[in-house]
Amino acid sequence: MVLLAVSFICFLIFRFTGDPVLMLAGKYATQQEREQVRIAYGLDRPFYVQYANFLGNALKGNFGKSYISQVDALDTILERFPATFELALTAIFISLAAGVLLGVVVSIKPGSLVSRAIMAGSLGGISIPTFLMGILWVMLFAVYLEWLPPFGRGETVQIGPWRTGFLTLDGIKHIIMPALTLSGYQLAVILRLTRAGMREVLSEEYIKTAWSKGLSPFTVIVKHALRNVLIPVVTIAGLSFGELIAFSIVTESIFQWPGMGNLLLVSIFETDHPVIVTYIMMAAFIILAINILVDLLYAWLNPKIQYN
């Protein structure tokens, strides 16, 4: 249902984003040649016929061919999926690990200088736009310090259909900056969420009991407090994972990361409708799938919740 609505809205929007035929026919084309192209691409048919046709084919798993490259639109996008997935995975890993760790640190000693600095930094993470953050990272670590490469994926290894950058040192060096940039916002959110949760839990009776039993601070904080805090944190992280995959567009274009977001931007620029609509459908699908998965995981983590 959602997918249907999404695809319909896409088609509606395309009516206002310019005529792809103008570009496809080339700049020296005459009116007749433009019409010839229009017919060849089926763009002469009325809107509802085009849409019905698209739906019919999409159900069979055929999302059409890219106008520009004449290669299957879904293949074009899937080819870019590993890059985006690895980037999102690294980003979510960074934001979870650093976010939870810092969140715990901040909640244990809320008044200390370190905590105040971390909280101030997290405000920056939430409010500095991704593109600015990315460019600042590049200027600092690539141009001035020359520690990290400024763009691209570096050396990659192809394993079956999956091209990975995790297996080479060069690939790992290349992923650090984009992943940091992409994780910025999530990191701040997770940090704040952990902190809020920890402060609430730490004042609960059972934690006081644990302290009075004389358990070590590590056991109390990690085993007793953190476990309960993690449930909402994991939920948020899970939900945002889908978004990271689907909307890493800005980060990918700053770092020339060869992922799906980069492809989408180029396709929009070229009015390549089949690629755009397939991408948006896929983004919607990923987000839906992850929401369902997180709901299931939630039930598993917290036995109090049950779905009938």
Next chain:
Amino acid sequence: MKHKLMTFILAAMLVMPGMALAKSELVIAVDSPPKSMNPHSYNSDANLSYMANFFDGLLQRPAPEGKLAPALATDWARKDALTWEFKLRKGVKFHNGNPFTAEDVKFTFERMKDPEFSKFLNIANSIASIETPDDFTVIFTTEKPVPWFAETMHQNFIVDKESSLERDSGDYNTKPIGTGAYTFVEWVKGSYIRMEANPDYWEGAPVFKTVEIKPITEAATRFAAIATRQAHILSGVPIPMIAQIKKNPAVEVVSRPARRAIYMDIGNKPGTPFADIRVRKAIAMAINEDEIVSTVMRGQATATAQVPDTATIGYDPDLKRLPYDPEQSKALLKEAGYENGFEITIAGPNDRYVNDKQICEAVARYLARVGLTVNLDVKPKSIFFDELSSNKHDFYLIGWMDGSYDFGRSAQLLLHTVDPDKGLGVYNGAMYSDPALDEMIIASSAILDRDERRAALQAINKKSVEDIAWIPLHYQQDVYAVSTAVDVTFIPRPDRWIVAKEIKK
């Protein structure tokens, strides 16, 4: 399991140094990714630039002037108004080993007529028949006189008939098989294209054995790429960052005037203020182009009085810009009866040319100063060009460069009265119309003699400038950065193609 994974990762890291050595001898960063490896899939210089490394045309245009020179054809002649004969080079082989013959040429131009494979319909459809009397002669007969036919032969790349027919379209669109100086190694979309020198190239093997071209669409990232020496040559240096790049001792900035001219298109539609030449003149004189070049373009542009560039047949070195003179402009408006100005809308794209939006804004300010009421209407190119084809705008910014180096086609598309059925005036969005000029344009296409033709095209060019059929602003500048750390001699081309065989040590 965990152990196995760790060992695997460690092993992978050990092989790493070996992989690092596999880096290409020459790395070139450009601003536009390739769309397809089918040489006829996309008629833009950005894509043709990649194709020129894998394929050859019948002719070529070597740097720096871009004068027409032999390539797969050794000789060519216009036999009469409709007939063109090309003598082909012998002993050339495609990358798959197939010999190059007249059959391949015939097949290529026939395939170019098919919209499924080709965006070069215009030139292909102008061909009525192709004859191949022997293996190394091709005779084209065109439907009507196409004086610039040979002038486009550097960008109509020849494909191998046999393998093109055998392969499915997915393979054909991703793995190029040509006769070019480089053979295709790998295309990782969004990352790079790798290629290897073709040892059997008919011009001799190129100097750099392995070349990698990396597209980087974001301007700030391109800057970082050259600043961190991740690329040896960078095409499309972002103009705001030129000053910083020039400061870097490891990098040398190379620039040359581009072929593309930026101009304001204006019409003479009856019933509009533009019908009066005094108004057109007043607008032209109100625009301070020198200031646009020095401030908006930061010196990276060359003011021009005409649209064709110096390499184009029809360029007239004697044409001069109208002087910038706001007082005279106001006087002319008054004379024409527009003492209190009139409402004018300046349209233009905001994502197509260098600083296009800023130029429109500057023009708006100049026109406001001479008393016109100005509206600004800049928008993304996909919408703007759509509106142009329905002749919505009377005054707009646009750029032009003709792939053929012949002003004849430009004049037909840009200056001739709008006539969609005949394919004339397709880009005459402001609907300028002058029957006398139309006649000159049509008459010029039948002239065979090159010098005579040059004179006729110059006359058309001159008339259009004098009658202010358009207001030329400037030629863009192509700016490159070349690393001084490696031994590279790079000479930019007028068409901005990156032709690796022309890059020497």
